[in-house]
Amino acid sequence: MxxxxxxxxxxxxxxxxxxxxxxxxxxxxxxxxxxxxxxxxxxxxxxxxxxxxxxxxxxxxxxxxxxxxxxxxxxxxxxxxxxxxxxxxxxxxxxxxxxxxxxxxxxxxxxxxxxxxxxxxxxxxxxxxxxxxxxxxxxxxxxRAAVPPIPGLEEAGYFTHAEAFDRDTIPGSLAVVGGGPIGVELAQAFRRLGVDVTVVELLDRLMVREEPELAELLTNRLLDEGIRIRTGRIVTRVERVGERRRVTIAAAGGASGNGAAAAPETFEVDEVLVAAGRxxxxxxxxxxxxxxxxxxxxxxxxxxxxxxxxxxxxxxxxxxxxxxxxxxxxxxxxxxxxxxFPVRANIDYGVIPWCTYTDPELAHVGLTEAEARDRHGSAVSAHVYDIGNLDRAIVERAAVGRVKIVVGKGGSILGGHILAPGAGTMIAEIALAMKAGVKLGTLASLVHPYPTMSEGVKRTADAYRRSTLSGWRKAAVDLALRVGRSMPA
The missing domain is CATH 3.50.50.60 (FAD/NAD(P)-binding domain)
Known part of the structure; x- marks a missing residue:
């Protein structure tokens, strides 16, 4: 050689x-x-x-x-x-x-x-x-995109994200199989480009890896924009009908929410987009x-x-x-x-942020509240600020959104979750704090430029600080106020 x-x-x-x-x-x-x-x-x-x-x-x-x-x-x-x-x-x-x-x-x-x-x-x-x-x-x-073994799908024809951008046309109507990040991003994008969109998701909600309350807010936004969403549903068959596709779905597991047999639902679309895993x-x-x-x-x-x-x-x-x-x-x-090199390191997955680029964006780092409580028990607390109350969100007419930060003992940050315009950029502040061991109370003292969306993180930290004013801390504050009032002007 x-x-x-x-x-x-x-x-x-x-x-x-x-x-x-x-x-x-x-x-x-x-x-x-x-x-x-x-x-x-x-x-x-x-x-x-x-x-x-x-x-x-x-x-x-x-x-x-x-x-x-x-x-x-x-x-x-x-x-x-x-x-x-x-x-x-x-x-x-x-x-x-x-x-x-x-x-x-x-x-x-x-x-x-x-x-x-x-x-x-x-x-x-x-x-x-x-x-x-x-x-x-x-x-x-x-x-690559995984394609589930749906009867008739291969014969009827479909596309994945791999083919989505080298096409010549945008379909008039679309079924999106999968309610994860790829499916949800493309569903909203195509809907805003005039496509009639139906999302079918096997599990009981969209974006199952995300903080549930933020995922629900995003789901409601998608519904408001005219996207039809079918959760807890499985595609049982796709058939070619002329130039269109007939999609049949049923309740996952074959039963409706009350345990009765679920009647299949059928609808027709121009095309099918598969976004059901990798x-x-x-x-x-x-x-x-x-x-x-x-x-x-x-x-x-x-x-x-x-x-x-x-x-x-x-x-x-x-x-x-x-x-x-x-x-x-x-x-x-x-x-x-x-x-x-001879000196080797373990990969560090301790602080990995990610973002789904819907509008508003949905960003995530660390543990959800449920995950944190499973691991750390009663020491966990969660602190929330609604983006709709933020001056920058109001002037941008962007009222839908929320910041949620999950903390453990002493205010250590265990997870951060943001639904907001620019959330993918905002989450970096929380990720850096987690990486550096900066506690949530410290973020309340960090000066943020006004008016910015990042103030949502500060306001959430403010909420945490207020929550700590109990017991001896509250007594100390009350004492300081009484002493201050007694002092001469």
Whole structure:
């Protein structure tokens, strides 16, 4: 084997985890190969974060046209041409694409190899007949949309987020199968672009990983915008009827809420969008030949992100953990340290914020109130501030929203949850406080610019401080007030 085909680290997969691994390792002087079978950038650039947020932005503008009367302007029904909207989304994607261009990585010293990799031994992979040998490997092949085995679905036709942005048209009506972040984001975006939308969710509420009261507020907002929502329902069949699809749903488990047999519900739509979970991209990698263990297709890793082969690491969605771009970045940074240097670190998932980019946004870090009470018992308290009372929300005509912060003994922050415009940015303040061990009372003393949405965090901290004024603390305050009144002016 030629020396040029021997590397310090070989990254398999050119999404976020692979790109960060390659760039970070090359920047430290390592010899790096990066293998990608399709296009660098992965799901985030091509079919996920970037195009979906561009579509959401277009949809928000359309919504503002209709909602202009709330701002003292004449409301306008926007003229929406689906092909133009989707072309605009692709233009945005093309503007960001150079960030992940193969030549940019080659300029860093990375050997970018195009093709599908397969392990032929624990220390070698083959790509289009070329063998690459590595001291360390990183499996970063990501995930894809999972498609449930719904009778008739394949024959009737459907699309996932992977196809949503390379289409020529926007459908007139749409059934969204799945009420998680992807399904809810796209449901609202398409609804605001004039699509008649029905969301079908197997569980009893949308956004089941989120704080229930905030998820309920968001659900009500979606209902107000005209989205039909069917929770606790399963799609039992999809049939092609001419150019349309007939969707049949029934109560999950086959019974209605009173235990009686549930009558199926049938409706017709132009198209079906499947957003019902993820599946790992591990087929064809030769993981058995490498001795890499998996669980239901997901690559199994330890706290240092090592697989069952200690010289082979995995990062990003393929591990089946928290399936977010920023988590893939975080994992890749840990892998670079652990793969290249003798001092190794455990991955830290203690403070991982995330956000669903609906309007308003729904952001989350740490534990929900129920999770915190399960772990920490009666020491837990929760403190809430309604965004509708905030001056900035009032002037923005954005009355729907809430901040909820969950604390433990002594005011240590266990979790933060925000439903508000810009919640994805606001949650960083709470995440930083958790990471640095800053208690909630301290956030009440932090000066926030006025008027901003971030004051919602301060107001929630104020509510916590007021809650602590009981017992001896309240007695001390009362005594200080009495002494103050007796002092001369």
């Amino acid at each position: 030629a020396r040029d085909d021997i590397f310090d680290i070989v990254a398999i997969g050119g999404g976020t985890a692979g790109l960060v691994t390659a760039a970070g390792s090359a920047g430290l002087g390592a010899r790096v190969a990066l293998i990608e079978r399709d296009r660098l950038g992965g799901d985030c650039l091509w079919t996920g974060c970037v195009p979906s947020k561009a579509l959401i932005s277009s949809a928000r503008v359309a919504h503002h046209f209709r909602d202009a009367a709330a701002h003292g302007l004449r409301a306008v029904q926007p003229e929406i041409e689906g092909a133009d909207v989707l072309a605009s989304v692709r233009d945005v994607r093309a503007e960001i694409e150079p960030h992940d261009d193969p030549e940019r990585f080659r300029a860093m010293g990375v050997d970018v190899v195009e093709g599908s990799a397969r392990f032929i031994s624990p220390h070698e992979v083959e790509v289009n007949g070329r063998r690459l040998r590595g001291r360390r490997f990183v499996i970063a092949t990501g995930s 599946a790992p991209n591990t087929e064809g990698l030769g993981l058995d030949e490498a001795g890499v263990a998996t669980s239901k297709g997901w690559v199994t890793v330890d706290a240092k992100l090592r697989t069952s082969r200690r010289h082979i690491f995995a990062a990003g969605d393929v591990t089946g953990g928290l399936l977010f771009t920023h988590v893939a970045d975080h994992e890749a940074r840990t892998v670079v340290q652990n793969a290249l």
